[in-house]
Amino acid sequence: MTQTATPIESHPPKIMGRSRRLPFNQRAVFDQIFHSGGGFVLDFSDRTMAEWFDENFGLSIFQERFQMEGSSKGKTLRGFVEAAEPRLVAQILRALWQYRRALNGYAETDPSEEARLEAWLEQFTHELENASSMNLDDALKDFSRDTTLPKLRASIAADLVAEKPDVALDRVHTYCVKRFRDLLASRNQPVDATTPLHAIFGTFGKALRDEGAVSEFALPTLRVQHKLFEGLNQARNKRSFAHDNELLPVSEAQFIIDCVLASLAFIERIEAARERETTGRDDEILF
Incomplete structure (x- = not known):
């Protein structure tokens, strides 16, 4: 009895090349x-x-x-x-x-x-x-029921995709303030509404250190992030649409935002591990 071969489902070959998007x-x-x-x-x-x-x-x-x-x-x-x-x-x-x-x-x-x-x-x-190399989904989360948050994330994403990091800078700052305040509130460490971003992050970094959430190898780099968020705070105040300012050059704004997104994505991985420990779930590997 002759068996008919089952046709193999084929996928169209990839269009993008290794060195060129349009080969x-x-x-x-x-x-x-x-x-x-x-x-x-x-x-x-x-x-x-x-x-x-x-x-x-x-x-x-x-x-x-x-x-x-x-x-x-x-x-x-x-x-x-x-x-x-x-x-x-x-x-x-x-x-x-x-x-x-x-x-x-x-x-x-x-x-x-x-x-x-x-x-x-x-x-x-x-x-x-x-x-796309932008890790927006890893870095920017709908972390609360704040109804402004989805609009804020969408606005940031739209400007970053459109290659306008200088325009997005003030809203990236707003997101970071919201996120770090929320993370501290979850640890019963609320911060005053007038506390600047870098000070909020400094308090959060100390919390991570005290919890032992970061190893001795990553901790020095995490400490440096205090300067990163201080720079973002200064750029927001003096070189963004938060006030009547001359905007930061696009390349510099992109550099700051790239660093901020990488830092946020790392922090989200830390928080995901903390949540698994709290709930007893272990269905995802941090690293």
Whole structure:
């Protein structure tokens, strides 16, 4: 009796490359979608392309960092795909697809070919989102029933994905104040509403030390975080939208926020372990 082989479910090959997000062998599909192979992009002129990116995303598309291969519209768009925050790239490519669908004469005449391109783009944007290095979900939590918290987190995430860390700086500070006050309250150590962020963190750091929650190897680094949050406090007061200030340069704001997010993600792992010890659960490994 001959058995029929069960078909193996195959997954489409990954689009993103190891060294480039849009490798050479995938460019033809990308250019077919956005009509960008000859240096053009859909029906845009230089002016209307700049306006579309600015009006819809507050982004200056013709930046030098996006023009590593040239300054044409097509090369600039592909450079943007390579250089910008992956989640932002995914958002914009999906919006460009919707813009393309509204145009006459840019969709494929064969519906099956149009469906193939749409599936390719959906896979590519999904891969881009998964490639993002920002650990927002690990660092920013809905830790209480404070109804402003989800809006605060969403606002921070939107600006960070849009590569506007200078704009997000004051709200990152607000989140940190809320989080460390909550963590101290859970230890029956409430702090005064006027206490600055770095002092709040200093009290929290001492609590971690006294609890033995951090080993002798990580404790010196944790102590340094006091200076990090002092710097965030100063930047918030003097170089953010918290007051009528000149904003911090984007690269410096991003550096501060990257450090803060890494610190918050570590603290959340500590708190998760503490909660497991309190509840007797042990279904997750801290390190």
